[in-house]
Amino acid sequence: MTRKVTKAVFPVAGLGTRMLPATKAIPKEMLPIVDKPLIQYVVNEAVAAGIKEIILVTHSSKNAIENHFDTSFELEATLEARVKRSLLSEIRAIIPKGVTVISLRQSAPLGLGHAILTARSIVGEQPFAVLLPDVIIDKYLSNHSSDNLAEMINRFEHTGHSQIMVESIPHEKVNQYGVVDVSSNVDLEVELDAERDAGLDAGFNAIANKKQRTMLPGQSAVICDMVEKPELDQAPSNLAITGRYVLSEKIWDLLQITTPGAGDEIQLTDALHKLREIETIEAYHIKGKSHDCGSKLGYMMANVEYGMKCGKLGEEFKAALHSHLAIEDAKQSTEQDSQQEVARAEF
16 A cells, blocks of 8 residues: 655754854754745745645744744735735745644753654654755756656655655765665665865775775665674665655554653664664655754855856846856965065074
8 A cells, every 4th residue: 555755843942053153043943045934945845845734843932933834914915015025926826725834842952862752653554754954955956846856756655665765975974874784685786985175085094995885976776784883894785864864653652651861861772773683764865955054164165056046136146156266266265375485584
């Protein structure tokens, strides 16, 4: 029997400590990328993939998120009176017709697994998606209606296998992420020497001569193991978990019995290990790329990249960036010339 995935859980109760002090009074999910908050991009992705019910697991300090997805009658009336129809359409499109947003609060900050478990009463005993809202999937490099989450949902509905999105990352960064092992279940094999030549293997010399399994964009493979922040010489791959999941309803009971782990929190990864013992879990390799907007550098890079692709505004922004970089390069060149002249004079 086909089990449809139409509900998605968005854990938004976190404090956003990596983005302090910006997130002291503003939820990290409401920080803007160009002209939309982070959470809007992730919700748009879910809706494009066929999700009909958005479930926000939130915190008392995150009212701004709920307000963003609520109807603003006063604002809409003002825009209508001022004949700002384009803006009015954008505001009304924040949540398309046929899509419902529900919010509920996590009782205590007990980890990602606990946040997801909080949504059980709303989701019910059926499969669902999980989207971490500080990770956005680049909308310019893939099609949200057919790729990535949409493809993960489609694969789950055809196979019944839970799906975890992964992305190939530089090997020197594997100790910052959860990493999956698909070594005995994927056909594509590459030499690490070739990866190093492509700039992917810096800092991973300890296993530089071993063969390493990898995956192609859009490819799925059965997961053999998952390792949280492995040492560089112990990482089974460079396939990092990337904030998108499609999970079987069997995860509920496993989350219920999962005891607090790292950080004294209920970890989703611990429950996934238990799920893998009773059914197949697959890794799905992202098409395009993700932006980790929970980090300051990732957030800045996302703003720059999205800013440059934002229509006419993007063209103006790109020109301004080129002009600024040219000025900075000229300054740096002048400073270097001055330093060389001083060095020659001293010599």
